[in-house]
Amino acid sequence: MAITYLPGKAPHPREHRMIFRNVDRADWDTSLARYEQEGGYSMLKKAVTMEPKAITEEVKKSGLRGRGGAGFPTGVKWTFIPPNNTKPVYLICNADESEPGTFKDRYIIHQDPHQLIEGMAISCYAVGAHLAYIYIREEFPEGALILEKAIAEARANWYLGNGICGSNYNLEIYVHRGAGAYICGEETGLIESLEGKRPYPRIKPPYFPAALGLYLCPTIVNNVESLCHVRHIMEMGGETYAKMGTPNNTGTRILCVSGDVVRPGYYEVQVGSLTMGELINDLCGGLKPGRTLKAIIPGGSSAKVLRADEVFKLKQPDGSTKELTVMDIPMDFDTIAKCGTMAGSGGVIIMDDTRDMAWVLNNLNQFYAHESCGQCTPCREGSLWMKKISDRIVSGDASPDDVSLLESVAYQIDGKTICAFGEASAWPTESFIAKFRDELTARTKSANKGKLVAEEAQLAAAGLD
Numbered sequence: 001m002a003i004t005y006l007p008g009k010a011p012h013p014r015e016h017r018m019i020f021r022n023v024d025r026a027d028w029d030t031s032l033a034r035y036e037q038e039g040g041y042s043m044l045k046k047a048v049t050m051e052p053k054a055i056t057e058e059v060k061k062s063g064l065r066g067r068g069g070a071g072f073p074t075g076v077k078w079t080f081i082p083p084n085n086t087k088p089v090y091l092i093c094n095a096d097e098s099e100p101g102t103f104k105d106r107y108i109i110h111q112d113p114h115q116l117i118e119g120m121a122i123s124c125y126a127v128g129a130h131l132a133y134i135y136i137r138e139e140f141p142e143g144a145l146i147l148e149k150a151i152a153e154a155r156a157n158w159y160l161g162n163g164i165c166g167s168n169y170n171l172e173i174y175v176h177r178g179a180g181a182y183i184c185g186e187e188t189g190l191i192e193s194l195e196g197k198r199p200y201p202r203i204k205p206p207y208f209p210a211a212l213g214l215y216l217c218p219t220i221v222n223n224v225e226s227l228c229h230v231r232h233i234m235e236m237g238g239e240t241y242a243k244m245g246t247p248n249n250t251g252t253r254i255l256c257v258s259g260d261v262v263r264p265g266y267y268e269v270q271v272g273s274l275t276m277g278e279l280i281n282d283l284c285g286g287l288k289p290g291r292t293l294k295a296i297i298p299g300g301s302s303a304k305v306l307r308a309d310e311v312f313k314l315k316q317p318d319g320s321t322k323e324l325t326v327m328d329i330p331m332d333f334d335t336i337a338k339c340g341t342m343a344g345s346g347g348v349i350i351m352d353d354t355r356d357m358a359w360v361l362n363n364l365n366q367f368y369a370h371e372s373c374g375q376c377t378p379c380r381e382g383s384l385w386m387k388k389i390s391d392r393i394v395s396g397d398a399s400p401d402d403v404s405l406l407e408s409v410a411y412q413i414d415g416k417t418i419c420a421f422g423e424a425s426a427w428p429t430e431s432f433i434a435k436f437r438d439e440l441t442a443r444t445k446s447a448n449k450g451k452l453v454a455e456e457a458q459l460a461a462a463g464l465d
């Protein structure tokens with residue numbers, strides 16, 4: 001079937017649009033009728049005739065890994081609900097989309113809300129949930145209204161409510177608006193917030209949501225994009241789905257590219273089907289004219305930065321070693337992790353030679369200092385301390401020891417906090433110092449001293465002192 005896209009919005013030929021199939025279509029709208037015209041909700045109809053366990057098995061076979069950040073296998077997560085559970089089971093769709101550099105979930109919600117609702121309903125049926133929430137950040141007010149309308153339409157047509165699609169399965173989905181905080185994207189902080197409390201993350205163990213989640217009942221928390229994939233796994237079967245992408249890195253994923261490229265934007269590709277260089281040069285049209293690549297943050301702001309000239313020696317399954325430059329890295333979870341960083345939420349931030357790394361790091365540190373929930377001391381005090389030191393580096397007031405001090409503060413946060421925000425805030429500093437120490441040191445007072453003396457002498461010679 002021929003699809004028409006809005007002017008200038010057609011996908012790149014190397015894309016594989018599945019989750020974003022209906023995004024930017026000229027011949028599409030968010031109504032239930034339009035969704036049904038192209039097979040919408042047929043997979044939910046099929047699902048409610050199946051054994052719930054059989055659906056979980058298909059999701060396991062598909063190899064789907066969560067698209068929210070950690071890349072944890074979705075089907076495996078679902079099996080963590082205790083087998084002898086007698087409490088209600090909940091499902092939460094994480095629509096907080098809080099990781100800087102990430103902008104995909106909002107397009108699904110704005111342009112294809114029924115795809116998400118169908119994916120959620122199938123997932124709820126599989127895990128035995130009769131009540132589900134979509135936790136959406138307050139900054140997406142339009143998205144919340146679109147979802148509420150879509151839920152009402154689905155309910156009026158027996159895709160939600162009692163006796164879904166003529167079965168005896170009941171499910172309600174509610175939209176819950178957050179108050180706009182990065183930490184509300186962390187699953188246990190999100191759960192606290194949904195319970196009406198301050199979003200202080202919970203300690204894991206014991207509070208793994210699948211066992212002790214919302215109201216201390218088993219709760220599955222999945223990202224918007226992850227839940228949409230479930231609908232497609234139902235359609236093609238787990239094994240066929242697993243043929244997309246590469247082993248252990250299956251399916252498609254949406255990469256959100258921002259920064260110094262000609263065509264920043266979202267690109268849905270088979271996982272690992274292209275390299276970083278192909279993403280930048282083919283899909284994104286290359287760097288801006290006359291510029292050279294300086295650095296890349298490959299998976300949202302908390303992923304460790306890569307330097308353009310890094311070369312990695314990676315062990316191959318046959319025992320040999322392969323050299324990879326940054327541009328050779330395939331865009332999959334495992335290889336990016338072997339290169340010392342992470343694919344995270346798919347937010348790829350490209351920086352060219354005009355970027356001032358002290359400024360970039362300070363910008364990130366300002367964000368993390370603002371967003372720390374304050375519950376644990378290393379993160380609360382450390383994130384603000386890192387911001388203050390990087391403020392000094394940017395303004396040229398840092399002492400010669402400040403770069404090492406900054407590094408030591410980061411390592412005192414990393415691994416010593418209640419939630420993974422600690423690492424998220426420390427990794428930018430650790431990696432920027434490891435890879436751009438000279439550039440940061442050049443901004444400290446002692447390094448500037450010679451330059452200032454020379455500038456003063458020049459001004460004096462010109463009679464301008």
Ligand SMILES: Cc1cc2nc3c(=O)[nH]c(=O)nc-3n(C[C@H](O)[C@H](O)[C@H](O)COP(=O)(O)O)c2cc1C
Nearest residue numbers: 066067068094096097098185186187222223226420
């Ligand atoms: C500080 C922090 C912020 C996070 N923000 C988000 C977010 O905005 N959206 C999201 O889906 N996951 C976010 N996560 C990951 C969630 O805790 C959780 O792992 C995810 O929602 C699980 O879904 P998935 O398995 O489908 O990826 C965040 C994690 C941390 C530590």
Ligand code: SF4
Nearest residue numbers: 373375376379417421
């Ligand atoms: S690591 Fe930071 S964000 Fe997480 S609980 Fe501790 S203070 Fe809060």
